[in-house]
Amino acid sequence: MKEEKKRSEISADELDARMKKHQKEKVEPISKGVRVLEEAINTVLKKMGVDVARDDIPAQMDLLGIYMTEHTDERAPQLNGFFFFQRQKDDVIPYGWVGSARLERDGKCYCSIQLFQDNRLIESGGLQIIQ
Helix, strand or coil, rough: CCCCCHHHHHHHHHHHHHHHHHHHHHHHHHHHHHHHHHHHHHHHHHHCCCCCCCCEEEEEHHHHCCCCCCCCCCCHHHEEEEEEEEEECEEEEEEEEECCEEEEEEEECEEEEEECCEEEEEEEEEECCCC
């Protein structure tokens, strides 16, 4: 088994190559997955009346009575993601759910969006992560 050299023992070229490999194999896929998740969340927020192009999204959500909660219970990982609720008069109505970003066999990243009021399930994403 080949022992890996420490940073102080390698050349600048090798360090640069290692950093580029780390960027390509770790950092870029994670940032693409986060982008897919953000797009899915923005899709739900748009449907609820939020202008996601503006910088005051939390203030808009507060004015519209929108609550967003994160679910991360290890006992039910299929439900992990974000739930959206909207306040209407004296009631809080469940509006939708955005599942965690997931990588499929085709190397693309997807998010599921469930809209409770429309009884629809939408697949969002399809961004190529692994070649």
